Amino acid sequence: MQATLYTSTGCAYCKKIKEFLTENSIAYEERDILVEPAWLDELAKYGIFGVPALYFGDEWIIGFRPNKMKAVLAKLQESGAIAAAAPAPEAPAAEAAPAQDEIFVREVDTNKLWDVVVIGGGPAGASAALYAARAGHATLVIDKAPSTGSLAIAKEVENYPGVQGVTGAELLGTMQGHAKAQGAIFLQAAVLRSKLIGTEKEIETAVGTIRTRAVIVAAGARSRKGKIPGEQELEGRGVSYCAICDGAFTRGKDVVVFGDNAEVLEEVAMLATFAAKIRLLTPGEKLTGAAPEELAKLPESVTLYPKHKIKEILSTEAGGLGGVKVLTPTGEETWEAGALFLYMGGGAPGTSFLGDEVPLDAEGYLVVDETMATPVEGVFAAGDVRKTLVKQAVLAAADGAMAAINADRFLRGRKKLSAQY
Numbered sequence: 001m002q003a004t005l006y007t008s009t010g011c012a013y014c015k016k017i018k019e020f021l022t023e024n025s026i027a028y029e030e031r032d033i034l035v036e037p038a039w040l041d042e043l044a045k046y047g048i049f050g051v052p053a054l055y056f057g058d059e060w061i062i063g064f065r066p067n068k069m070k071a072v073l074a075k076l077q078e079s080g081a082i083a084a085a086a087p088a089p090e091a092p093a094a095e096a097a098p099a100q101d102e103i104f105v106r107e108v109d110t111n112k113l114w115d116v117v118v119i120g121g122g123p124a125g126a127s128a129a130l131y132a133a134r135a136g137h138a139t140l141v142i143d144k145a146p147s148t149g150s151l152a153i154a155k156e157v158e159n160y161p162g163v164q165g166v167t168g169a170e171l172l173g174t175m176q177g178h179a180k181a182q183g184a185i186f187l188q189a190a191v192l193r194s195k196l197i198g199t200e201k202e203i204e205t206a207v208g209t210i211r212t213r214a215v216i217v218a219a220g221a222r223s224r225k226g227k228i229p230g231e232q233e234l235e236g237r238g239v240s241y242c243a244i245c246d247g248a249f250t251r252g253k254d255v256v257v258f259g260d261n262a263e264v265l266e267e268v269a270m271l272a273t274f275a276a277k278i279r280l281l282t283p284g285e286k287l288t289g290a291a292p293e294e295l296a297k298l299p300e301s302v303t304l305y306p307k308h309k310i311k312e313i314l315s316t317e318a319g320g321l322g323g324v325k326v327l328t329p330t331g332e333e334t335w336e337a338g339a340l341f342l343y344m345g346g347g348a349p350g351t352s353f354l355g356d357e358v359p360l361d362a363e364g365y366l367v368v369d370e371t372m373a374t375p376v377e378g379v380f381a382a383g384d385v386r387k388t389l390v391k392q393a394v395l396a397a398a399d400g401a402m403a404a405i406n407a408d409r410f411l412r413g414r415k416k417l418s419a420q421y
């Protein structure tokens with residue numbers, strides 16, 4: 001056996017790892033923690049409290065880490081411990097989602113004047129790029145960290161029309177590949193500052209200043225994960241983001257959950273089938289979007305703590321979860337926690353690069369009209385970066401299409417919008 005993979009039924013990333021192992025002809029033993037609870041205890045011996053967990057080449061790989069898996073595979077192939085796999089048969093182009101390094105370049109010609117620059121390569125940005133490029137405009141998408149946007153981190157997307165059983169990263173890769181095939185260029189770089197007033201707009205990035213005639217801001221509204229001190233170090237070692245994957249590790253434990261919106265209720269209901277006690281902390285008065293009836297229906301083992309925040313996640317000497325420092329309305333307390341689940345969505349849009357040229361609302365969202373135009377000529381916004389009632393990939397993609405159609409109208413000097421077919 002060349003690898004051992006610990007999984008749980010229904011865990012989307014476990015499926016992805018199995019595909020990777022199969023594609024690379026790596027023999028592995030699967031250990032589903034929901035089928036055989038002894039595997040839970042075995043993982044716990046190594047201080048691991050999350051799946052997927054892969055033991056491969058004398059190393060533990062916790063979570064879905066494609067680059068790490070590739071690196072271990074390359075090392076084993078180089079040392080001769082594993083034979084290099086025969087190339088896999090080519091998948092039909094329409095179904096294959098290209099890897100990010102096939103989509104993104106690291107530099108572009110900074111002397112070029114672009115027609116449209118899209119800031120952000122999520123569903124809003126990719127859709128805007130598809131429409132802009134298809135309309136014949138020289139289109140550049142700039143994204144600082146393509147694997148960290150909201151859709152990129154979604155474990156499983158079941159509600160994007162026409163697509164089923166995919167991870168957010170796969171769906172996004174397909175969208176970006178589609179826009180690229182129409183001629184859009186994707187650049188990986190952070191946008192630092194911008195000058196957007198006037199006919200020639202300047203966007204300052206980590207790899208130089210880029211000039212363009214129109215801008216579509218699609219920078220999303222996701223500013224978290226890894227933000228709480230101690231969080232990154234303890235991911236998979238007591239800190240988790242997925243009840244369906246890691247709920248079984250909480251059997252009989254006292255669990256702390258920190259969330260700020262109604263999505264967390266479904267996760268808590270799943271955890272309650274395992275955990276002895278759940279303390280659900282939320283930073284505000286209530287969970288955004290949660291109806292009072294839903295709160296009334298919380299299992300008895302769950303206690304809601306409004307106006308509580310996690311300040312720090314503590315480690316044990318052995319590197320496991322030691323507890324949490326909690327900011328309560330009256331001060332600071334240290335709580336024990338058998339496991340910690342984090343569901344802090346949203347966050348503020350990261351639009352500081354806009355300075356004060358483009359109006360933002362009180363929460364930092366861009367203000368647009370129904371055609372996605374901001375009050376600044378030639379500047380449009382799409383997706384979660386604008387104030388929306390509901391944040392969903394399909395809505396972000398629709399915004400991107402509208403923004404690009406309007407940018408096309410602007411670039412061609414037309415008065416009215418017209419649909420592209």
Ligand SMILES: Cc1cc2nc3c(=O)[nH]c(=O)nc-3n(C[C@H](O)[C@H](O)[C@H](O)COP(=O)(O)OP(=O)(O)OC[C@H]3O[C@@H](n4cnc5c(N)ncnc54)[C@H](O)[C@@H]3O)c2cc1C
Pocket residue numbers: 119120121122123124125142143144145146147148149150151152153154155156157158159160189190191192218219220221222345346350353382383384385391392393394396
């Ligand atoms: C955990 C999770 C699960 C979800 N599951 C679903 C689901 O199942 N179905 C569904 O429809 N929706 C889901 N959503 C919501 C959906 O993912 C978002 O509504 C959607 O991704 C918003 O798209 P966007 O393009 O506006 O922003 P994002 O997808 O967040 O993309 C924004 C991009 O902008 C880039 N960026 C930000 N600042 C800069 C900068 N300064 N310079 C360069 N680039 C920058 C970021 O790197 C990022 O890639 C989920 C969201 C989360 C957080």
